[in-house]
Amino acid sequence: MTETDGGARAARLIRNESTTEIPVHLLFRDDPDPVAVPLRPAVVTKAQVERATAANTRRTPGPAPARPVPSVDPGLVERPGRALPGVLGVAGGAVGAAGSAAALGWAGALPRIMTDLAGLDGYAGAGFGPAQWAALAGSGALALFGVGGLARGRTGGAWVLTRFGRYRGSVRRAGLLWLNPLLVRRRVDLRLRHWRSEPMPAVDTNGEALRVVVLVAWRIKDTARATLGTEDHETYLRECVEAGLARVLSRLPAVVGDRDAPVLRNAEALGDLLTRRLAEDAAPVGIEVFSAQPTRIEYEPEVAAAMRRRRIAALDARRRDSVLTTVVDSVEDTVTRLTARGLVDLDDYERKLLVKDLTVAFYTGRGE
Structure with missing residues (x-):
């Protein structure tokens, strides 16, 4: 390599202000081939593999378990219950009451005034025999069964019927109803x-x-x-x-x-x-x-005071930042106008002093 070539290459490098990456293998191209160094295979034990696997398992968390959904008996679903018009219950109660009165009169247990009103003057009664007791029991049961099953259904309400702990249906009808008196009723409000x-x-x-x-x-x-x-x-x-x-x-x-x-x-x-x-x-x-x-x-009361102070400090910092941004914009606009119109001719030191004085003046005015 001649001196001319070296000088030209140095001048070109300085003029371009850039360098070129040199491959590493070219640095040793004059050296003899390096001696190959034999590499021994790494020996990994079973314990090391197990420890690495356990560490990876701990670092990689599995999916979170699903939250159980609340559920009830799938067979427990609302179904309509049996209900009859309340007129039937009233009629049954009236018939049972009349039958009971007739059975008592037949047995002669009613007072004299009742027999007189019924047109049975002088009737002493047949006494309480098997027939009279059967008639009285049947009439009384009919009266109790008819009157005891009466219920009033309300709009926006329902009756839940159960018997011996078993669900027998729900009644959502309104008005006078007759429900089986052997069923247990529970009123439920359906309104919003x-x-x-x-x-x-x-x-x-x-x-x-x-x-x-x-x-x-x-x-x-x-x-x-x-x-x-x-x-x-x-x-x-x-x-x-x-x-x-x-x-x-x-x-x-x-x-x-x-x-x-x-x-x-x-x-x-x-x-x-x-x-x-x-x-x-x-x-x-x-x-x-x-x-x-x-x-x-x-x-909570013990936290509210601290959060109030923090909120006030944040609002104050935000206001100060807004004021400072406005002041900087005003100073920049003022210096630019003065320089553009040729009113002042400032060097760097004088410009810094002017910016400092204007910033203090504008910020003080904004703060007040």
Whole structure:
């Protein structure tokens, strides 16, 4: 290689201000071939493989187990119960009462005045024989059976009928009805109902203690499951509200984080999540939930003071940042106009002093 070539290459390298990567194998092209170094295969024991497999298993968590869904007896489904018009019960009771009176008069047990009114003057009666006792018992049973089965059905209500602990049907009819008096009746309210909870404790995703009041709109859809599938459907609903509130609020922050993520201040999103969760838990027991809306969310007293100070500090920092941005824009506009119009001719030092004085003046004025 000549000196001319070296100088030209150096000048070209300085002029272009760039370098070229040199392959590593070219650095040793004048050296003899390196001696190959034999490599011994690594020996891996069975214990090392088991430890590595266990470590990978611990680092890769498996899928979370599915949450069990509440369920009741699949055969427990509402079906219509037997009910007759109440007129039949009234007629049966009247006939039984009349038969009882006639049997007593036949036996001569009615007072004299009753026999006179019935036109049986001087009738002493045949006494209580087998026939009289049978007539009296049959008439009395008919009267009790007819009157004892009378029931009043209300609009927006139903009767759940059971016998010896077995479900025999539900009656949703209104008006005067006759139901089998040997069945046990339980009245159920089918109207749309609102339940406002007491302040319930909860925590958000950051662990801040909260107190929440929830308004739930619900009604009974399946009378059999609501009355026989749970010990008390109202208590079950309250427990479901408390559990669903704890699950939903623990997944959301109380303050704004990600703009796309729902927060506790977003009442519509929070209500939708809580309603969906509560409807899933209450549907298997025959309760239909229309809405579950938190009406009040506040911090616990011991947390409210600290959160109030934090909110005030955040608002103050935001205001200061806004004021500083406005001041910087004003200073930049002022210096640009002064320089563009030729009113001042400043070097770098004088420009810095001017920017500093204008910033202090504008910021003080904005702060006041």
